[in-house]
Amino acid sequence: MREKTEVKTEYADGALVFTGVRDFDCAEIFDCGQCFRWEPEQDGSYSGIAGGVCANVRFEADDPGAMPGTSSGRVLIRGLCGSDAGDPEFWSRYLDLDRDYGMIKARLTADDPVMAEAIGFGSGIRILNQDLWETIVSFIISQNNNIPRIKGCIGRLAEGFGERCAGSFDLPTAETLASLSVDDLAPVRLGYRARYLIETAKCVAENGLPGSFGELSALCGVGPKVANCIALFGMGIRDSFPIDVWVRRVMAECYGFDENDMKGMAAFARERFGELGGYAQQYLFYYIREKSKNHPENR
DNA sequence: TCGCAGGTGGTCG
DNA sequence: CGACCACCTGCG
Numbered sequence: 001m002r003e004k005t006e007v008k009t010e011y012a013d014g015a016l017v018f019t020g021v022r023d024f025d026c027a028e029i030f031d032c033g034q035c036f037r038w039e040p041e042q043d044g045s046y047s048g049i050a051g052g053v054c055a056n057v058r059f060e061a062d063d064p065g066a067m068p069g070t071s072s073g074r075v076l077i078r079g080l081c082g083s084d085a086g087d088p089e090f091w092s093r094y095l096d097l098d099r100d101y102g103m104i105k106a107r108l109t110a111d112d113p114v115m116a117e118a119i120g121f122g123s124g125i126r127i128l129n130q131d132l133w134e135t136i137v138s139f140i141i142s143q144n145n146n147i148p149r150i151k152g153c154i155g156r157l158a159e160g161f162g163e164r165c166a167g168s169f170d171l172p173t174a175e176t177l178a179s180l181s182v183d184d185l186a187p188v189r190l191g192y193r194a195r196y197l198i199e200t201a202k203c204v205a206e207n208g209l210p211g212s213f214g215e216l217s218a219l220c221g222v223g224p225k226v227a228n229c230i231a232l233f234g235m236g237i238r239d240s241f242p243i244d245v246w247v248r249r250v251m252a253e254c255y256g257f258d259e260n261d262m263k264g265m266a267a268f269a270r271e272r273f274g275e276l277g278g279y280a281q282q283y284l285f286y287y288i289r290e291k292s293k294n295h296p297e298n299r
Numbered sequence: 300t301c302g303c304a305g306g307t308g309g310t311c312g
Numbered sequence: 313c314g315a316c317c318a319c320c321t322g323c324g
Contacts, residue, residue, distance in 0.1 A: 033305060139305090146304040149322065191320025196307080223307045244305040285305085303323090311316080 007097050009088045016077040016085035018092065023101035024059050025069040025124020032125055032286045034233050036138050036151045050094055050130070053086040054166045055079055057095075059124075069124025081167025096126045104279050112272070114254045115280065118287035125282050128233065132209050134171055135234030140196050140221040142229070156188045177201035196221025213237065224262075232278040241269040241277035250288035 008019050030038040030046045038048030038057075045058035061073040075095065079085045092098065105123065109116040141153050158169035161176060178201040185194040199220035210216040216235075217227045228242035243251075243262050251257045251265045258264070273280040 143306040144304065144319080145306090145321085146323085149304080153321095189321060192307095192318090193320075221307065225306060229305085242305080246305065289305095301324105304321100307319095309317090312314095 007092070009092070012076075014078065014085075016088055016091060018075040018077075018088075018095075018097055020072060021059070021075050021097060022072045023069060023105070023124055024073065024075060024095075024126060025122075026057060026059050028069065028122045028124045028286060029095075029126050029128065030057075032122065032282060033147065033289075034128055034229075034282070035130060036142075036147070036154050037134075047080060049165065049168050049170070051086060051090045052165050052170060053079060053083055053090075054081045054168050055085060067123075069122070079166075083166035093129050096129055099126070101126065101279075104276055108273065108276055108280055108283070115283065118250075118254075118283045121290050122283055122286035125279075125286055127238070127278060127282060129236060130233050132230070132234040133174060133204070135230045136200065136204070136209075136216075136219070136222075137171055137177075137197065139226045139229045139233075140200060140219075141190060141193055143193065143221070143223075143226055145193075153188055153190055153193075157185075157190075160187060161185075174201045174204035178205040193221060232281075238278040239270075239273075239275045241266060241273065241281050244285075246285050246288050247281060250284045253288070254284075 006020055010017050010019065026044060026046045027040065030048070031040070035048075037050070038046045040046055041056065043058070045056050047054070047056045049055070056078045058076045058078075059073055060076065061071040063071040075097070077085045077091055085091070105119050109119060137157070138150070138154060142150050145153075154171070158171050161172040161180065162169040163172075177197060180198060182194045182198065185198070188194070190197065200222070203219055204210075210219065213227060213231055216222060216230055217224075222230070225242050225244055228240040231237040232240035232242060243265055248259045248262070248265070251268075252259045255268065257268070269277050269280065
């Protein structure tokens with residue numbers, strides 16, 4: 001069991017720098033389906049928008065020869081489009097830097113060879129603490145949809161109806177969205193999700209953001225899967241275990257479930273992973289998706 | 300042309 | 313309740 005490293009903040013060359021960061025891999029964090037507003041750069045860093053700031057996030061390992069996600073290193077954040085990097089407190093929270101992922105992984109892998117193998121694929125995954133309204137909008141759009149198109153829809157929604165934000169655009173507020181019609185949103189090409197979004201925006205504009213899983217589930221277009229994603233990524237409810245088609249596949253393949261037995265899977269996750277359910281889901285999700293990339297014949 | 304993509308709401312029995 | 317099924321859109 002290794003020692004926990006203290007994360008420290010400093011500035012260097014115009015960038016915000018966090019040193020002593022472990023268990024961090026940009027591609028695994030930004031490309032594991034939890035967020036839709038980050039894109040990779042040639043050098044492996046990611047650029048995107050969060051907290052009203054356009055930024056580039058880069059990880060430099062202290063030991064460049066180490067496997068991704070296994071070495072401590074530093075996280076560099078640069079503001080883009082003329083803005084500065086923003087608030088260190090925001091980024092520390094957003095990137096979940098105070099969380100001890102070494103401990104989480106140790107607890108999940110103890111006595112579970114499936115998790116051990118899964119975590120071997122995505123040991124640098126972190127769960128971002130994202131804006132609640134953004135996660136609500138994003139995951140309503142995500143249903144029965146694919147990632148490139150989800151990103152396109154969110155981008156068009158921001159550009160067409162959002163507030164200008166340091167060279168880019170933030171998502172429209174609930175009030176703005178509530179004032180629009182399905183026809184207004186036609187250029188965004190949300191399909192039948194446009195109605196869900198407007199109904200949910202009206203509800204949020206009137207009653208405020210949901211404060212519990214129950215309130216979340218009452219929103220239009222928010223079923224069990226989407227509610228669990230929003231709870232996990234937008235409300236910090238880390239025992240959430242969203243069950244989507246990929247999780248159904250991995251639970252069938254690795255834990256012997258019937259692909260349609262979602263109740264059984266949820267009960268198993270509660271029992272086996274407990275408060276770490278959300279982390280377990282992310283490792284399993286990333287694992288099965290990576291495997292299917294390497295073996296297209298397995299779908 | 301058709302199935303499918305990180306599901307949900309509506310409608311049956 | 314649980315099992316179906318239509319549903320916007322875009323791509324192979």
